[in-house]
């Protein structure tokens with residue numbers, strides 16, 4: 574399938590689309606699935622594709638997810654299949670995810686009569702900030718096969734960091750949450766020479782910024798860390814005028830659900846109490862972005878062991894730390910135990926430690942990983958469905974397709 578997969582990936586890459594509405598990408602996915610024994614449905618609020626493969630034997634449901642959207646980046650890779658749309662590029666490798674998932678659908682469809690269970694293929698738009706996974710959950714992807722999945726797996730290619738062809742996972746947190754703290758302190762403006770008859774919001778806002786850093790070091794375990802960075806602060810128009818209000822906003826990055834809940838509660842309490850201590854009012858919100866992506870420990874171990882069994886232990890590794898980005902597959906993993914697996918995809922001959930990272934205009938991903946990614950998706954579904962007491966093991970997808 575390697576040539577077919579490379580061809581599909583190049584077609585997706587040439588015509589990248591952003592956000593929830595990816596009609597040309599959706600068309601290519603539907604074409605790639607045509608003729609397979611799948612129940613295919615498409616999204617209402619977004620151009621998602623959900624395909625269900627019902628195996629010939631009874632068994633559990635497994636969900637496999639691949640995202641489909643691109644980024645607002647002007648491609649500068651010089652690849653022969655580079656984007657033909659100005660300002661839009663598959664810079665995060667989602668064209669590979671879509672392709673690998675379509676490949677897995679083909680591999681598993683060829684074994685439909687023997688499959689002990691069902692597989693949901695989740696082709697998802699709008700990963701890059703649009704929470705497409707949440708939209709698909711709202712539209713019922715988790716119930717597409719009639720019962721909740723027993724497990725869910727996602728994969729992500731990396732243009733650097735990992736050696737090409739190496740699969741990596743870890744138990745527990747895999748990626749950070751990405752939240753925002755927005756604060757407006759309100760006082761009463763006046764003449765800067767008469768602060769005692771005004772209510773100055775600026776010193777209180779400054780105190781909050783410093784106190785937030787003390788909060789990070791005094792209230793959070795160094796082994797379950799959080800990052801709070803105030804990246805924007807605004808107040809006032811002239812040095813001799815006390816303004817009515819001062820505002821700032823911060824990015825907040827917790828790496829566990831527990832730390833996230835505490836970070837929300839503690840930051841809001843802190844800024845409110847500082848404001849009240851000065852007789853000021855405050856409007857503060859902790860806006861949640863994507864949750865922490867948390868791998869189920871057993872499913873992460875299973876995914877790593879499966880990759881090691883199929884491709885060799887030299888091609889698998891356990892990540893020492895979570896990655897600092899965030900992922901909306903986290904919404905799926907909040908409801909279904911599963912694992913998110915990284916796959917090194919830097920081009921042959923490049924050093925992963927210096928190769929441009931995902932989201933770069935010169936990020937390149939090697940087609941060579943496509944068959945292995947498709948095989949791992951399929952293998953994870955096969956083995957997870959077959960994992961029942963008393964079942965005989967069934968042949969793996971690395972055997973020739975009958």
Ligand SMILES: [Zn+2]
Nearest residue numbers: 665701931932
């Ligand atoms: Zn990305």
Ligand SMILES: [Zn+2]
Nearest residue numbers: 665667700729
């Ligand atoms: Zn991505």
